[in-house]
Amino acid sequence: MTGGGSLAAGLPDFPWDRLEPVKARAAAHPDGIVDLSVGTPVDPVPATVQAALRGTTDTPGYPLTAGSPPLRGAIRDWCVRECGASADGLGVLPTIGSKELVAWLPTLLGLGPGDVVVVPSVCYPTYEVGARLAGAEVVRTDSLTALGPISRVGLVWVNSPGNPTGQVLPTGHLRKVVDWARERGAVVASDECYHSLGWEAEPVSVLHDEVCGGDLTGLLAVHSLSKRSNLAGYRAGFVAGDPALVAELLAVRKHAGMIVPAPVQAAMIAALTDETHVADQLKRYAARRELLRTALTGAGFTVTHSTAGLYLWITRGEDSWATVDWFADRGILAAPGAFYGPAGERHVRVALTATDERVAAAVARLG
Numbered sequence: 001m002t003g004g005g006s007l008a009a010g011l012p013d014f015p016w017d018r019l020e021p022v023k024a025r026a027a028a029h030p031d032g033i034v035d036l037s038v039g040t041p042v043d044p045v046p047a048t049v050q051a052a053l054r055g056t057t058d059t060p061g062y063p064l065t066a067g068s069p070p071l072r073g074a075i076r077d078w079c080v081r082e083c084g085a086s087a088d089g090l091g092v093l094p095t096i097g098s099k100e101l102v103a104w105l106p107t108l109l110g111l112g113p114g115d116v117v118v119v120p121s122v123c124y125p126t127y128e129v130g131a132r133l134a135g136a137e138v139v140r141t142d143s144l145t146a147l148g149p150i151s152r153v154g155l156v157w158v159n160s161p162g163n164p165t166g167q168v169l170p171t172g173h174l175r176k177v178v179d180w181a182r183e184r185g186a187v188v189a190s191d192e193c194y195h196s197l198g199w200e201a202e203p204v205s206v207l208h209d210e211v212c213g214g215d216l217t218g219l220l221a222v223h224s225l226s227k228r229s230n231l232a233g234y235r236a237g238f239v240a241g242d243p244a245l246v247a248e249l250l251a252v253r254k255h256a257g258m259i260v261p262a263p264v265q266a267a268m269i270a271a272l273t274d275e276t277h278v279a280d281q282l283k284r285y286a287a288r289r290e291l292l293r294t295a296l297t298g299a300g301f302t303v304t305h306s307t308a309g310l311y312l313w314i315t316r317g318e319d320s321w322a323t324v325d326w327f328a329d330r331g332i333l334a335a336p337g338a339f340y341g342p343a344g345e346r347h348v349r350v351a352l353t354a355t356d357e358r359v360a361a362a363v364a365r366l367g
Helices: 020-027 047-054 069-083 099-108 126-134 171-184 243-256 262-272 276-298 320-328 356-366
Strands: 091-096 116-119 137-140 153-159 187-191 219-224 236-241 302-304 311-315 348-351
Touching: 020 320, 047 262, 069 091, 069 236, 069 262, 091 099, 091 243, 099 126, 099 153, 099 219, 099 243, 116 126, 126 137, 126 153, 153 171, 171 187, 219 243, 236 243, 236 262, 276 302, 276 311, 276 356, 320 348
Parallel strands: 116 137, 116 153, 153 187, 187 219
Antiparallel strands: 091 236, 219 236, 302 311, 311 348
């Protein structure tokens, strides 16, 4: 590439590519691999959602980047009902899954060289990738006071329930983050993709009146239907919050062609207006979680945080790649904590997303 150089050259290696050799070892197990690494849903898409998708396949025209009026209404109603948000002035926008928004948010907000993006010390790698794509500086910290007088912060990411840890941030902590960012004119982006998956703690949205005081200024909440509704294959997500920020995102996304297909928009309406299928999915994950947690602690692992979300964050005090190798020898594939930052190098992430049969196989091997 001539001119400005390669954009890919400034990015880290794609983490899951680095796991391929270990995956091959795990797959050599006589009873096959138990893949607990990526966290991709394995259970059926709800029948009502499939029906909504099929019923809107004859859509020859361009869909609205902003989302259809019924979809925008469904998103607003869901945020009020499930996140404790105030409906007045709430901006909403469908996205092509949540990862693309996470990756492009710093760029869409106009951040670049000289700006700072703050991310958790242990976190989803795409927060850092998004900052690098924009040319911004990344600072990893869980304590904003540790940043000192830095005034160049343009974006602060929070993630609750956290990936990979499953940690739930309390209301008071979120309120302090919001206050800190507002004093500096920074945007707070809250990744709440696991909001529906509370086990031992109740997740709180940054949109909740108790966090933001009914003022959405500078706040964005990112949500996904991949986990709660098994729609990873549909690429269905949305962002909600400050109407002025949402309007900015919409203006850029119109130009860039970042449009959720009309059939997927219809499927999202069906998923957001039905909580029965979510309750059913939670029961499946709760059963798998209990089995895996018991087996892992019995095998000598300590579970850290993991009070919500789709993963168990475990350790036995050794390098994460050594633990991953130990699992691979038993035909189980897990994700090394090193993927999520230097502070995660002695942990491993185990996903709950495997069929009941495969979870049972993992439990037997751990025993």
